Amino acid sequence: MKYRTLGRTGLWVSEISLGAMTLGGRTDDPIWGAVGALRGDDAERLVLAALDAGINYLDTADTYGGGESEQELGRILGARRDSVLLATKAGGSRSGPGQNNLGGTRVHLTRSIETSLRKLRTDYIDIYELHIFDHLTALDETLAALDDAVRQGKIRHIGASNFAAWHIAKALGISALRQISGFVSVQTHYSLLGRDVETDVLPLAESENLGVMVWGPLAAGYLTGKYDAKGVTTESSSRRAVNPQASLPPVDPAAAAPILDVVRAVAARNDATIAQVALAWVLARPAITSVIVGARTPERLLSNVAAVDLRLSEKDLAELNEVSALAPRYPHWLNEVAASLRGPVAA
Template identity: 55%
Template structure:
C-alpha cells in the first residue's frame, strides 16, 4: 500500500481507503440494497483492509441510519490507533426539523451521536456531507472549529460542495483564524470527470486533499454490464438497486468501457482495477474510496495500488473520456501563452 499526505496536515493516509456504505441496513429501504453486511462480515472486511495497509476509513452518520458507524466502531475497537477515521454529517437523522443540516445545534448533536456510535473519543476527519443552503457558513465553521479546539475532532473536511463554496469557506476560516477544510470528498470517475473543471484546480491551489467516492460509477466501470442492461452478475449493487446512483451519459459510458476492457486485457486484470488505477494517476487525488460486500472484490480493488498504467493506457483512457473544455477555461487557456516571453519558455 502507498500513502499520500492529507492536505497540508502532515498526516499520511492510504491511497486506497475503505468506504462503509455496505455496512448494516438489512431492513433499510435504501441501504438494504447496498450490501447490508452484519457484524461478522464487517469484521472480516475491515480486518482484511487493515491487514492490507489501508489506514483510512470513511463512513457517515446517515449510512443505514447510524448502523454503519456502530458496526465500524466495533470492528476497529482494538485497532483504533491504526485508523484515520472519517465520518460525515448533514443528512436527516430523525423526523424533527433540527435533525439535519449544519446549524451549530445539529453539528454538536450529530458529533456526540457519531462519537457514541463509533465508540471513540475523537474523529480524525469530520466532514460536512453536503451544502446547507439555510445555515450561514460562518455558523457551521465556528461550530466545527469549537469541536477541533475541544479535541473531539482532529481535522475538518467537506463533501459534494462546489469549488466556490469551498473557497468561500476557506476564506471565512482564514479571516477568523479557525480550523480550515483539509480535504474534499468528491465524485470522480472515468465517466464523471466534472471535478476537473473547477474542483481539481481549486484543490491544487489551496492544498486540499481530494478523496474520491464512487470511483466505479455505482459499479458500471466494473465491466459487469453490457449495452441493453445485460449483466454478468445479477447480484451486483447496480443490478440490485435498480437505478443509476450516479448520472452519466450511458452511451459514452459504454465507449469508455470498451477502452477500459482493452487496457484491462493488456494487463490481465479487471476493468475495475484499471478504473481505480486511472484515478490514482490523476493530479490532486489523494485517496480513492472503495466499498465491498465480498472479500475478493475488496482484494481486487486494493490491488489497483500496485497497478501502474502506461502512457499508452492513460492516453487511450483520457481520449475516450475527456470532457469538452468549459467556459471560461477555454478562453483563459487561449490567452495564457501570450504572457510568457519567448526566451523564458521551457
C-alpha cells in the same frame, strides 16, 4: 499498500480507503439492502481484510446503514482504533424525525458529533466532514460550531463532501478571516464516467493544498465490467440491478459504452481487471490523495486494492483520457488562448 499525504495535515493516507457504506442496515431496506447491509461476522471480515491490506483510512457517515455503519465500525475496531484514521460525515440526510435533525446548524452538528463519538466508541474523530452544502445555514455558523469541536478535542480536522468549488473557497476565506479551523480535505465524485470536477474543484484543491478523497471511482459498479452497452447486467446482486435509486452517480449507457471499450482493451494489455484500470486511472490523476472503495466481500475489496500496483503506460493513459475527456468549456479554451498570446518574455 502505498500512502500519500493528506493535504497540509502531514497525515499519511492509504491510496485505497474503505468506504463503510456497505456496513449496517436492514436487508429488506430498499436502499441499504441494495448497498450491502453487512453486519456481524460479514462486516468484521471485510474491515479486518482492509486493515490487513494496509488500508488506514475508513470512511463512513452518521446515516450510512440507517445509522448502523458507525456502530459496526466502532465494534469491530475496538483496540485497533488508534491505528486508523476515522472519517465520518453529517448534515446530509435527515438523521432523525425532528425538524432540526439535518443540515449544518450548530444544534444539529453538536448532537451529531456526540452521537458519532458514542457509536464509533471513540473520544475523537480524525476527519469530520460536512456531507453536503447547507444553503439555509450561514457558513460562519457552521464553521464556528466545528471549530469549537476541534478546540474541545472531539474532532481533529474538518473537511467538505460534495461541495462546489465556490462553497469550498468561501469556507476557506471565512476560516482565514476568523482564524478558525478550515477545511483540510474535500471528498468528491470522480471517475472516467464523471470528470466535471476537473474544471474547478480539483484545481482549487491543488492550489490550496487540500486532500482529495474520491468517492464513486467505479461509478457504483458500472466500471467493473458487469454492464453491457445497454447498461444491463446479469448479476442480480448488483446495486444498480437491485435498486437504481441506490446507485450514485447516474450513468448514461450510450456515453459510457465507448469508455468501457477502451478500459477493457487497457485491462487486457495489462492483465488487469476493468475495475483495477479504472482505479489506477484515478490514482494517476493530479491532486488525488485516495480513492474510497466499498465492497461486500474481502475478495472483491482485495482485488480492487491491487490497483495501487498497476502502473498504466503513457499510451494507456492517453487513450483513457481521450475517450473520457470533457467537452471543451469556455474557461479552458480562454486560458489556452491567453497562454498562447503571452509568448516568450522579451529580452
